[in-house]
Amino acid sequence: MSLPELSTPIRIYWDITPVPLVHADHLKIAEYIIALKILNLDIAVTGESIPDSCFTIIKKCSEARIGITLTVSAAFFTKLLAESLSTAPPKELLLEITSIEEIFSLDYTHPAVSGFSFPINENNWKQIPDLIHFVSEKGIKRLVFPMQRLYSGEHPFHLPAQGIVSISDALSSLSPAPLLQITAHDPFVWRAIFPNTPFPNGRCQAANTMLYIDPKGVVYPCPVMPVPIGDLQITTLKEIAKGVIKRELRAKLLKLPADCIGCEMAESCKGGCRGRGEIISGSWDGIDPACK
């Protein structure tokens, strides 16, 4: 089943840096998010400290009944930070780690911590099964494999085909703890972890259920789709979310990429990750390289 087409997104991913290169007005952006009746705001702080504005954003958005997921670098999680968050706690606090070894020096049992965010790359993807085994054993409730950030020209990563098989095999004997909730945004990572469960989002949700805001306030359909659709220094989030650029893009994403027509898997994968396909092929009709 695919999710329906929405008039405005329900989820915003927003990366915040303590010292932005371009000063983005965080409080103004938070007001835009509230006005758009967003249901979940995923804030990722990419830096060594949390800017003060972040605490205000969490408080204001929580008061507006927006669910907040806050991701901070595990290396900078301290008791002091947990205390600062205690007056207006986010719904979820995730610690970002890039290797399983990082966990051992962490106070991950702190009650403020919900779980881990593990951005996958070519150096750490082989740790996915061990990580899932570990969090299952320890009773950790959340594990997120976040979307790659590509707005600065990074090269997109995807699991090699053999990797999908090896991860599935390594996990085949595991029954994940019932309380563990795993989020995998990449359809092929999902397939590796849950080979028998269809990808919950159906097709690419860029600019439909979600939008992404980079640290400068530039809006993208998704962090994996570096095609700007507006700038919050110039226009409001509502104008972007209801605007013609977004609608035209969505119309393109609703069509199967031409290169996928005739493939027997297309019905289930719906073109895979459309952002990755576009970056690699330079066209909305290109195949997601993870599929090859």
Place this chain on the structure above:
Amino acid sequence: MKRIQRNPDILWREEDDAVEEANSLLESGGAADEIGTAILFSDGTMVTLNILGTEIWKRCEGMTVDEIIAELLQEFDVEEPVLRSDVAAFLNELEEKRYIKYV
């Protein structure tokens, strides 16, 4: 009779444009069952409700089933037994999903 309470972890919103569209269809005698007028979101899962579901969901905060039915009878042109069975089926589904509970 027990009162209904929403699970506070369910995030939700009404879709203003869709509500307008559904209401104008109903006013002109058309069917609006297929239009999603509210979105419920929990643990990464999204559920859409049609106009009747939305009106029931909005009342799932301290009302009894009978009170909900009495209010909806004022709003919708529908026979009471039909409405009663629709409301019961919908509330059962919400309870199974743990979106509501009876207190």
